[in-house]
Amino acid sequence: MRIGALSKRSGVPVPTIKFYMREGLLPAGSLTHVNQAQYEETHLRRLRLLQALSQVGGLSVKQLRGILALMEKPDFPVHELLGQTLLSGIPRSYTNDEYSHALAEVDALISRYRWQISDDSPARIAAAAIVATLCALGTPAHLPMGLLDRFAYHADAMAFGDDTAETPEQALIDAVIGDRLLLALRRLAEENVQATMEKGAQ
DSSP, rough: OOHHHHHHHHHOOOOHHHHHTTSSSOOEEEETTTEEEOOOHHHHHHHHHIIIIIIIIIIOHHHHHHHHHHHHHHHHHHHHHHHHHHTTTOOSSSSSHHHHHHHHHHHHHHHEEEEEEEETTTHHHHHHHHHHHHHHOOOOOGGGHHHHHHHHHHHHHOOOOOSSSSHHHHHHHHHHHHHHHHHHHHHHHHHHHHHHHHHHHH
């Protein structure tokens, strides 16, 4: 298909498609004439993936570039890919002391749940960075009402099993888009709780 057809089928404007190609996120098409190129179904799939990860998942171009590079590595562990995806989106806004305290909290939680986690796990580092950010914002490091443990409990129940059962691309989609879905569902549940409380107060 030509770029116009690619745009129509994907819903992505032609300038955005060209931007993705300039940034090295989308392979160029096969030249058929001097100013014409043909695109395949693989281009359409990659384009939809990019749009989903950026528009729904909120990933930046820099994050997308790094993630796609990891996906192309042979036998790259899926859990590391997902951990790097999470870690790359966390800006540093905390002190070293806050991070050290947060890391101790995360390690204590890992121990309580008997999770088998390596010391250099990107997800472990990301979790500590998030808790450290909460500390910097004035939230107690142990988190109110055992929030960290409550999240861990539900995360444990939702965790996927064998990460070799799906491709890195599918695992990435499930994780990034799935995380946004879980956030939306949490907001719905919170809205319901608030409405129920307001109704009970009347």
